[in-house]
Amino acid sequence: MRSRDGNRPLLFSICSIIFFHSLVLNASEYLISYRYVVKDTILYNESLHISKAMTKCEGTPYNPLLLNHKNTKNLKDILSDSQEEFIDYIHKLGLDVRHTSLTQNMQNSSTTILTLKTRCFKVEINENFAKIAPLK
Numbered sequence: 267m268r269s270r271d272g273n274r275p276l277l278f279s280i281c282s283i284i285f286f287h288s289l290v291l292n293a294s295e296y297l298i299s300y301r302y303v304v305k306d307t308i309l310y311n312e313s314l315h316i317s318k319a320m321t322k323c324e325g326t327p328y329n330p331l332l333l334n335h336k337n338t339k340n341l342k343d344i345l346s347d348s349q350e351e352f353i354d355y356i357h358k359l360g361l362d363v364r365h366t367s368l369t370q371n372m373q374n375s376s377t378t379i380l381t382l383k384t385r386c387f388k389v390e391i392n393e394n395f396a397k398i399a400p401l402k
Contacts, residue, residue, distance in 0.1 A: 293390040295319040295401075296341060300356055300382040306375055315384075316342055323386035325401030331355045333396045341389055344396045352398075356382050359400060 297319050303311040333351065335344045345352050362383060367376040390397040 293388045293397075295323045296387050296389050297384050298356075298382070298387050299384040300353070300361075300380075302380040304378045306377075310377075314345070316345065319386060323388075323401050325386065327388045327399035328402050329359070330397050330399035333398065334394060335391075335396055337393070339391055341391070341396070344391070355398075359385075 295318070297315075297317050299315045301311070301313050303309075331352070333344055333348045335347060338344060357380075359382065362381040364379045364381075365376065367374065369375075386401045388399050388401060
């Protein structure tokens with residue numbers, strides 16, 4: 267027969283594993299998409315969409331970006347503070363480029379669309395910085 271404390275080491279190890287993984291895996295997952303439209307050499311539209319992932323994203327994080335911030339836990343605020351750095355980062359990740367050019371009655375018209383399709387990012391926000399990494 268087992269004693270009352272027979273399951274204590276097992277319970278302790280399970281609780282410590284859960285606690286350890288909650289500390290290590292404290293990262294949140296966000297879906298981020300970006301679109302930049304230039305029409306006749308004039309910026310027509312630029313949009314950055316950020317939403318928290320409702321389901322767990324599959325993949326491993328790679329090529330992280332570290333952004334400094336001022337004690338905020340909101341990803342949108344962090345990205346708006348360092349917008350240029352983040353836009354350069356997603357340009358390096360690879361964007362879908364579509365360009366159309368049309369000449370009609372001696373008038374040239376062109377449209378260029380740069381798109382980062384909706385992609386899952388793992389985001390860890392600490393006291394001084396945010397670590398953002400896309401999932402492969």
